[in-house]
Amino acid sequence: MKKIILAITLSIAAQLSVAQDKGLKDYYKDYFPIGVAVSPQALKGPEAELIVKQFISITPENAMKMGPIHPEENRYNWTDADQIVAFAQQHGLKVRGHALCWHQQTPSWIFTDAKGDTVSKEVLLKRLQDHITTVVSRYKGKIYAWDVVNEAVADDPTKLLRNTPWYKICGEDFIIKAFEYAHAADPDAILFYNDYNTERPEKRDRVYTLLKKLRDAKVPVHAVGMQGHWSIFEPSEKDLRATLDKFSSLGLNIQITELDVSVYPSEKFPRERRQGESDVFTSELENKQMERYKMVFRVLREYKNVITGVTFWNISDKHTWLDTYPVPGRKNYPLLFDQNLKPKKVFFEVTKF
Numbered sequence: 404m405k406k407i408i409l410a411i412t413l414s415i416a417a418q419l420s421v422a423q424d425k426g427l428k429d430y431y432k433d434y435f436p437i438g439v440a441v442s443p444q445a446l447k448g449p450e451a452e453l454i455v456k457q458f459i460s461i462t463p464e465n466a467m468k469m470g471p472i473h474p475e476e477n478r479y480n481w482t483d484a485d486q487i488v489a490f491a492q493q494h495g496l497k498v499r500g501h502a503l504c505w506h507q508q509t510p511s512w513i514f515t516d517a518k519g520d521t522v523s524k525e526v527l528l529k530r531l532q533d534h535i536t537t538v539v540s541r542y543k544g545k546i547y548a549w550d551v552v553n554e555a556v557a558d559d560p561t562k563l564l565r566n567t568p569w570y571k572i573c574g575e576d577f578i579i580k581a582f583e584y585a586h587a588a589d590p591d592a593i594l595f596y597n598d599y600n601t602e603r604p605e606k607r608d609r610v611y612t613l614l615k616k617l618r619d620a621k622v623p624v625h626a627v628g629m630q631g632h633w634s635i636f637e638p639s640e641k642d643l644r645a646t647l648d649k650f651s652s653l654g655l656n657i658q659i660t661e662l663d664v665s666v667y668p669s670e671k672f673p674r675e676r677r678q679g680e681s682d683v684f685t686s687e688l689e690n691k692q693m694e695r696y697k698m699v700f701r702v703l704r705e706y707k708n709v710i711t712g713v714t715f716w717n718i719s720d721k722h723t724w725l726d727t728y729p730v731p732g733r734k735n736y737p738l739l740f741d742q743n744l745k746p747k748k749v750f751f752e753v754t755k756f
C-alpha cells in the first residue's frame with residue numbers, strides 16, 4: 404500500500420514538474436507558434452531565460468525599423484539586429500522581421516536630397532528598393548516572415564491611405580513596390596501587411612479593401628498582421644471573429660503580431676498624466692484582463708487553420724511601451740508575466756484548455 408501511495412505521489416510530482424517546465428509555446432504547439440518582441444538588452448539574464456522557456460519566435464521590437472537599421476544613406480547599423488538573429492539561431496527560434504516600410508521611425512535622409520528638397524518618386528522608390536534588398540538579403544533563410552508595409556491605412560475613416568511622405572511622393576505604388584522588392588530579395592519569406600484596430604468595423608473594411616486590391620493585382624502579399632494592441636474593453640468576440648473571417652476569405656493567413664491587453668481605454672494622442680490618475684493594478688482590472696485574454700485565445704485556437712502565429716509586444720509588465728504611451732509615467736500591465744517576470748493569473752487561464 405505504502406509503495407502504491409509513494410508511486411502515485413512520485414508520478415504527480417513528476418507531472419507537476421513537467422507542467423512547471425512547460426512554456427506558452429508548449430501549450431500552443433498544436434495551434435500556432437507563440438512569439439515575443441525583444442530588444443538586444445533582453446537577450447541576457449532572466450529575461451533571456453524567460454524568452455527561451457516561453458516563446459518559439461522573436462520579433463525585433465525596434466532594431467530592424469528603417470531609422471535604427473539604416474540611419475544614413477550609405478550606412479547600415481547591423482549590431483542590434485544581428486544580435487537578435489544570432490540569439491534566435493542559437494536557441495532555435497523563428498524570427499519575424501519588422502518592419503520594412505513604415506511612416507514612423509524613418510531616417511531623416513530618406514525623403515530629401517542633399518539640398519533638403521523632397522526627392523522624386525523615382526529616387527524614393529530606388530531608395531526603398533536598396534533598403535529592402537539589402538536588409539532582406541542579409542537575413543535570407545534566417546527570417547521566415549517580414550512585416551513589409553506597416554500601418555498604411557489612414558486613421559481618417561473617409562480616406563483609404565494615410566497621407567504620409569511615402570504616399571505624397573509615390574501614391575499607392577510604394578506599397579506595391581515594397582512587396583515586390585521584398586519578394587525578389589527572398590522568394591521564400593512570408594510577406595505581411597500589418598496594421599492596428601483591424602477589429603473595428605470601419606477600419607477592418609478599409610484594410611480589407613486595400614488587401615483585396617493588392618491580391619487582385621497579384622501583388623505578393625501573403626498574410627495579414629493584426630497588431631492586437633487591445634485593452635480590457637476591446638475587441639468584442641463578435642468583432643474579432645468578423646475580422647478573422649473577412650481577412651481569411653481573401654486566402655490570406657493571419658497573425659496577431661503585437662499582442663498586449665492594456666488595462667486602460669485606448670487613446671490615440673499622447674497626453675500628460677492627470678492629477679490623481681491611478682495606475683494601480685486592482686483585482687478588478689486583473690479580472691477584466693483575464694476575461695479578455697481568455698476570450699481572445701479561445702477564439703484564436705478555434706481559428707488555428709488560418710492563424711500562423713501570435714506574438715506578444717514585450718516580454719513582461721516590467722517594461723512595456725505602454726508605460727510611456729500615450730501617458731508617460733502611467734504604469735500599464737498588459738502582458739502575461741508580471742514585473743518580476745512571474746506568470747500572472749491570466750497565464751494559467753490562457754494555458755488551461
Ligand code: GLA
Nearest residue numbers: 464501502553599630661724
Ligand atoms: C506600432 C509598430 C510597432 C511599435 C508599436 C509601439 O504598432 O508597428 O513597431 O512601434 O507601434 O511600440
